[in-house]
Amino acid sequence: MDFFNNEIALFSHVYLILILGYAILLMSSYLILAHLSVRELREYLKKNSFVDYNVLLTSEFAPGLSLIAPAYNESFTIEENVKSLLSLNYNNYEVIVVNDGSKDNSMEILIKTYDLVQTERHIHPQIETKKIKSLYVSRNAAYRKLIVVDKENGGKADALNVGLNIAQNPYVVCIDVDCILDKDSLLKLAKPFLESHGKRIIATGGVVRIANQCIIKNGRLVEVNIPDLMLPRIQVLEYLRAFLLGRMAWGRLDGLLLISGAFGAFDKEIALLAGGYNTKTVGEDMELVVRMRRYMLENKMPYSVHYIPDPLCWTEAPEDFKIFRKQRSRWMRGTIETLSFHKRMFLNPKYKVLGMLSVPYWALFEFLAPGIEFAGIAITIVFIILGLLNWHFFLLLVLFVYFFAVMFSVIALYSEERTYHKYPKQTDFFKLLLAAFIEPLYFHPLSVYAALVGYKEKIRGTKGWGDMTRKGFTKKE
Amino acid sequence: MEKVWEFYKGGAWVEYFLIVSTVLFIVVAFILYLMIVRSRNSNIRKEKLTIEYTILIEKILFALIFEDTSLAALKENQDFSRLIEDGFFREVLTESVISLHKNYEGIYARKLEQFYKESGLIQDSFKKLRNPNWEIKCKGITEVAEMNITRVFSSILTVSKAQNKTLKITALNACIKLGGVKGITHLTEHPYPIDDWTQVNIISAFKKHDIGDTEGVEFLLESQNTTVVALGLKLIRELKLTQKLPYVAELAARTHNTIIQYEAQNVLKTLNA
Numbered sequence: 001m002d003f004f005n006n007e008i009a010l011f012s013h014v015y016l017i018l019i020l021g022y023a024i025l026l027m028s029s030y031l032i033l034a035h036l037s038v039r040e041l042r043e044y045l046k047k048n049s050f051v052d053y054n055v056l057l058t059s060e061f062a063p064g065l066s067l068i069a070p071a072y073n074e075s076f077t078i079e080e081n082v083k084s085l086l087s088l089n090y091n092n093y094e095v096i097v098v099n100d101g102s103k104d105n106s107m108e109i110l111i112k113t114y115d116l117v118q119t120e121r122h123i124h125p126q127i128e129t130k131k132i133k134s135l136y137v138s139r140n141a142a143y144r145k146l147i148v149v150d151k152e153n154g155g156k157a158d159a160l161n162v163g164l165n166i167a168q169n170p171y172v173v174c175i176d177v178d179c180i181l182d183k184d185s186l187l188k189l190a191k192p193f194l195e196s197h198g199k200r201i202i203a204t205g206g207v208v209r210i211a212n213q214c215i216i217k218n219g220r221l222v223e224v225n226i227p228d229l230m231l232p233r234i235q236v237l238e239y240l241r242a243f244l245l246g247r248m249a250w251g252r253l254d255g256l257l258l259i260s261g262a263f264g265a266f267d268k269e270i271a272l273l274a275g276g277y278n279t280k281t282v283g284e285d286m287e288l289v290v291r292m293r294r295y296m297l298e299n300k301m302p303y304s305v306h307y308i309p310d311p312l313c314w315t316e317a318p319e320d321f322k323i324f325r326k327q328r329s330r331w332m333r334g335t336i337e338t339l340s341f342h343k344r345m346f347l348n349p350k351y352k353v354l355g356m357l358s359v360p361y362w363a364l365f366e367f368l369a370p371g372i373e374f375a376g377i378a379i380t381i382v383f384i385i386l387g388l389l390n391w392h393f394f395l396l397l398v399l400f401v402y403f404f405a406v407m408f409s410v411i412a413l414y415s416e417e418r419t420y421h422k423y424p425k426q427t428d429f430f431k432l433l434l435a436a437f438i439e440p441l442y443f444h445p446l447s448v449y450a451a452l453v454g455y456k457e458k459i460r461g462t463k464g465w466g467d468m469t470r471k472g473f474t475k476k477e
Numbered sequence: 478m479e480k481v482w483e484f485y486k487g488g489a490w491v492e493y494f495l496i497v498s499t500v501l502f503i504v505v506a507f508i509l510y511l512m513i514v515r516s517r518n519s520n521i522r523k524e525k526l527t528i529e530y531t532i533l534i535e536k537i538l539f540a541l542i543f544e545d546t547s548l549a550a551l552k553e554n555q556d557f558s559r560l561i562e563d564g565f566f567r568e569v570l571t572e573s574v575i576s577l578h579k580n581y582e583g584i585y586a587r588k589l590e591q592f593y594k595e596s597g598l599i600q601d602s603f604k605k606l607r608n609p610n611w612e613i614k615c616k617g618i619t620e621v622a623e624m625n626i627t628r629v630f631s632s633i634l635t636v637s638k639a640q641n642k643t644l645k646i647t648a649l650n651a652c653i654k655l656g657g658v659k660g661i662t663h664l665t666e667h668p669y670p671i672d673d674w675t676q677v678n679i680i681s682a683f684k685k686h687d688i689g690d691t692e693g694v695e696f697l698l699e700s701q702n703t704t705v706v707a708l709g710l711k712l713i714r715e716l717k718l719t720q721k722l723p724y725v726a727e728l729a730a731r732t733h734n735t736i737i738q739y740e741a742q743n744v745l746k747t748l749n750a
Contacts, residue, residue, distance in 0.1 A: 016491075017491075020495075046612045046643075047643045049612070050612070050615050050619070050643050050646075050647050051643075054681075055677050055678050055680075055681035056677065058681065058684070059677045059681060060715070061673065061676070061677050061680070061711065062677075191674060194672060194673035194674040194677060195672050195673070195674045196672065196673075197670070197672060198670070392492075393492065393495075396492060396495040396496065396499070397495060399495075399499050400495045400498055400499045400502075403499050403502035403503050403506070404502050406506055407502040407505050407506040407509075410505075410506045410509045410510060410513075411509060413509075413513060414509045414512060414513050417513045417516050418516060421520070424520075429513070429517070433510070
């Protein structure tokens with residue numbers, strides 16, 4: 001019996017040390033990334049204060065962009081959203097709206113609003129996609145930038161591939177049609193493509209922020225607000241952390257794996273050579289970036305991926321748990337699928353920072369973290385039942401993790417305050433501060449649960465996105 | 478070593494580590510919170526002051542431009558004579574003068590330039606120019622260039638050879654405004670590639686400042702640096718310098734670089750059309 005007790009005690013000791021070690025590793029990586037991000041952000045803002053984007057607006061040397069906006073059952077918002085895409089500050093661009101076999105009247109609305117007529121265009125598809133039913137252009141010269149593709153339903157990746165096949169410009173900007181873009185977003189996104197120093201810029205991405213309860217007028221964001229509901233409010237904080245304290249650092253390390261599907265620009269030629277979007281994953285945005293980078297590395301072509309910290313794109317976050325769970329479980333499936341497709345990159349020096357740092361980081365802290373956390377909770381419950389839990393130590397560990405999470409959120413708030421200062425209202429600041437205290441107790445367990453659902457769905461072979469009902473933005477009359 | 482092992486085995490370090498770390502996190506979070514509050518208060522104070530100063534500055538500049546009031550007379554205004562010594566007021570004043578100067582030409586612009594010199598704001602800009610910090614230097618360059626201070630042309634030209642790209646672009650813009658083509662002819666000897674962004678900025682500066690005298694643009698076509706040649710071709714095309722076409726034709730005939738040759742032929746085709 002003594003032997004058994006000793007074994008249990010040893011196991012308990014090792015387990016707690018392992019959990020602590022993992023937590024310290026995770027926290028250290030967060031802090032290192034935050035430090036790098038803040039340095040990079042400061043440098044960017046200093047430089048950016050002297051940049052005149054109008055030189056691109058008036059220049060015929062501005063890179064040609066093709067905006068690809070896949071739409072599926074977007075009849076409530078499509079008219080206004082397309083209008084806002086057509087009125088961005090940029091001269092050299094076209095807008096390709098791909099109606100992915102919507103079951104609603106999106107197509108009828110588009111045809112009527114934009115005076116569309118069918119057109120014949122000879123397309124040489126470089127990527128195989130579902131069948132295109134028709135191609136439309138507008139009779140109205142004011143909408144000459146617009147091309148609408150009506151195709152059979154094939155999912156977001158397939159719709160984006162159709163856009164890639166049709167795009168006439170050298171760079172494609174893939175966006176979610178329901179996102180609100182900053183008026184100058186294309187100017188900012190295009191600039192890095194002109195700045196290559198012997199390296200080909202294959203992709204640029206911008207920051208996505210949460211627009212729930214913000215006020216939108218004519219497809220433009222006119223007032224930034226913090227949501228009253230706790231779930232979207234915490235997502236504001238979460239996005240601030242991820243974009244201000246994480247991705248900037250990965251950009252600096254040249255190890256960025258993900259450019260948000262909501263808003264990112266790609267070198268069309270490389271995207272096509274790499275094979276376009278993968279229709280077999282729900283994480284097609286991340287997968288494409290990884291594949292394009294892999295293509296460049298395998299072909300020994302010098303390249304770079306740029307990341308712009310300016311808030312260029314505003315999106316609606318899920319407000320109820322059901323939608324949130326679907327979104328996060330899908331993100332987890334996407335992560336698993338991408339890491340699985342590119343598993344040979346894992347700790348492979350051939351893939352440089354990507355193989356030695358980015359992929360292992362994603363595997364250890366994005367893919368495995370919810371599983372490790374769940375295992376921790378399960379073992380803790382077993383210990384409680386067996387009466388083996390060292391409550392004193394457990395409480396200290398919980399406080400250690402809790403206050404780290406709070407501190408990290410406050411770092412994000414401080415970075416936001418000293419940089420973009422998008423939430424100037426005192427009430428908004430306190431709302432976010434309150435969210436920082438509540439998040440570890442309320443939001444984090446939900447995220448872990450949703451990620452575990454993602455594991456389960458992956459094991460069961462669930463495919464597709466599921467319905468992502470959106471509430472729509474608050475509009476100013 | 479044994480003691481360290483015993484300490485580790487005893488497990489007391491874990492408790493110590495967790496307590497110290499947790500307290501540290503709380504303290505850091507609290508300090509950051511105080512810093513946010515301070516930053517917000519400072520922003521609010523600055524905004525209030527800016528509004529307050531702007532009212533006075535608008536009155537002063539209106540009197541200066543439209544009522545021909547001299548600086549000496551302006552200094553009789555107690556608020557102005559007191560605030561002109563204040564660094565932040567001078568900063569707001571400089572910004573107002575610069576932004577107003579962008580909108581005016583002729584006599585009004587000259588009055589503003591005169592005020593900029595006599596009030597000593599120019600000395601602030603010179604100080605910025607001498608500052609080793611690149612972003613402060615950039616600010617100084619922008620200010621003197623906007624106010625047409627041509628005597629700093631040569632020192633800005635030196636800055637335009639800097640490695641820092643933002644500083645380089647700002648200085649080149651200023652050189653073009655102050656010296657026209659003279660501001661970029663040194664690029665013929667430029668050892669490194671000039672990226673498209675810098676080129677777009679140079680072309681835009683020529684258009685924006687409406688540089689009429691383009692004597693010397695053709696020298697860019699003689700550079701060994703192909704990006705400089707490409708810039709020369711783009712300038713000729715964008716500014717529609719048909720008088721430079723013989724140089725372009727000569728370049729197209731002599732170059733072995735196929736891209737340059739193609740671009741030169743394109744320029745010939747476009748401008749001859």
